[in-house]
Amino acid sequence: MTAFTIPAGVLPEHRDLYYGGAWHTPAAGRYITSAAPATGQPIAAAPVAEADDVDAAVHAAHAAFGGWRRMLPAERGRLLRRAAEVLRAHADELALLDALDTGNPMTMLAGDARFAANGLDYFAGLATELKGETIPMGDGNLNYTVREPMGVIARIVAYNHPLMxxxxRIAAPLAAGNTVVVKAPDQAPLSLLRLAELIGDIFPAGVVNFLAGGRACGEALTQHPLVRKITLIGGVPTGKAVMRSAADTLKPVLLELGGKNALVAYPDADFEALVQGLVQGMNFTWAGQSCGSTSRVFLHASIHDRVLEAVARLIPERHKPGLPTDPKTTMGSLVSEAQRDKVEGFVRSALDEGARLVCGGKRPADPALANGFFYEATVFADMRPDMRLAREEVFGPIMSVFRWDDEDRLFAEVNAVDYGLTGSIWTRDLATAHRAASRIETGYVWINNTSQHFLGAPFGGVKQSGIGREECFEELLEFTQVKNINVKLAAA
Incomplete structure (x- = not known):
């Protein structure tokens, strides 16, 4: 297959670490070549930060904190808006870079930079809204609270939407007056380097800092005494490791972790809308690599067969794996060979445990995709709650379909997993919708919808799907600490 020619201006010119307003060679001199998971084609070298690099970056962020926290909130907001403008201007090239580095379709990734820009604007507008309270203490005392920034915030981001x-995720902590160190996903680090080139010098030196590296980089961030809060978008095992490591310095954490999310369809659901939403909710576009994917589908027995038949026809038509740089592609590749091996292991276990394969279940036959980590959109039916596929997160393109006819048993099975990120309810009856939303144990619920995020609406999970809320005013508060001040007034 002919190698894809990368247009000028897409790849980052700098291949080093960015902190303190400048580019720095990794202390150990280590670089890795990032390769396209869809083709195996080498893309570019990326730096590997170790503990010494983390220490230098955190100290740079700490040194910048005093000046940044004293900057007028409206001025911090102005700089965030400038960064948003830059992201919009470069959205298409950033989408192409992430498509190459992650295997996700370029046309779908174009929205990532724009959504991030909207988020920067959103939090820029909230920069002046961090207000305290007055507390009645009787005559002779004035008691009030103020919200203050915490200091250096470390943000570790995931590979499915690295640029976005x-x-x-820099917006809320910066708006609140903190400085930030961002760690790129080791599977897809390149768009973070390009982001540093585009927006790094908008902010004072040390306010935003960007690192790339592996486990050693992440562990050093969680353990550093000058990092005041650590956040992660990732899997549950990584979240637990971060939380354990942060405990030594009593760092608070904000974790957006995995999901084994349920879509529940009642008999009166709009048939066509349900079928469309069911396919959309699985996020096959990203090869199922999305923590919010509604990967467990519970269809009422009265509509089960008809819906499943329609889904089995629609999925292969809509989501056929293809090269991410092709504008017609609607489903990309998995990010790595290890991730594809994991998916194939789940398919084998489902078959061994008696699930029925409805569609997919194999690598695509197209020779143009032979060098990539592609896997077909896959659906299993006749699922039972005790199956491995019913309990564990795959982070791949596998949908599991269950049949139900008793509402109490339904929600017992829906809530039996350790996860609680998203859920989707499909019904035309208002009372049924609200009753179901109250019974499902998740942090985020769609009714007659799936997959959409809305700025201002709190996103986050319960149980082992995470701690804290993002994309909302509560996220801004996550990066502040409350100080109480009591003033003893002189006697009249």
Whole structure:
């Protein structure tokens, strides 16, 4: 297959670490070549930060904190808006870079930079809204609270939307007056380097800092005494490791972790809308690599067969794996060979445990995709709650379909997993919708919808799907600490 020619201006010119307003060679001199998971084609070298690099970056952020926290909130907001303008201007090239580095379709990734830009604007507008309270104490006392920034915030982002997560997740801590160190996903680090080139010099030196590296980089961030809060978008095992490591310095954490999310369809659901939403909710576009994917589908027995038949026809038509740089592609590749091996292991276990394969279940036959980590959109039916596929997160393109006819048993099975990120309810009856929303144990619920995020609406999980809320005013508060001040007034 002919190698894809990368247009000028897409790849980052700098291949080093960015902190303190400048580019720095990794202390150990280590670089890795990032390769396209869809083709195996080498893309570019990326730096590998170790503990010494983390220490230098954190100290740079700490040194910048005093000046940044004293900057007028409206001025911090103005700089965030400038960064948003830059992201919009470069959205298409950033989408192409992430498509190459992650295997996700370029046309779908174009929205990532724009959503991140909208988030920067959103939090820029909230920069002046961090207000305290007055507390009645009787005559002779004035008691009030103020919200203050915490200091250096470390943000570790995931590989499925690397540019969007890196750009969007700096907004709330910066608006609140903190400085930030962002760690790129080791599977897809290149768009973070390009982001540093585009927006790094908008902010004072040391306010935003960007690192790339592996486990050693992440562990050094979680353990550093000058990092005041650590955040992660990732899997549950990584979240637990971060939390354990942060405990030594009593760092608070904000974790957006995995999901085994349920879509529940009642008999009166709009048939066509349900079928469309069911396919959309699985996020096959990203090869199922999305923590919010509704990967467990519970269809009422009265509509089960008809819906499943329609889904089995629609999925292969809509989501056929293809090269991410092709504008017609609607489903990309998995990010790595290890991730594809994991998916194939789940398919084998489902078959061994008696699930029925409805569609997919194999690598695509197209020779143009032979060098990539592609896997077909896959659906299993006749699922049972005790199956491995019913309990564990795959982070791949596998949908599991269950049949139900008793509402109490339904929600017992829906809530039996350790996860609680998103849920989707499909019904035309208002009372049924609200009753179901109250019974499902998740942090985020769609009714007659799936997959959409809304700035201002708190996103986050319960149980082992995470701690804290993002994309909302509560996220801004996550990066502040409350100080109480009591003033003893002189006697009249």
């Amino acid at each position: 997560f890196a750009a969007l």
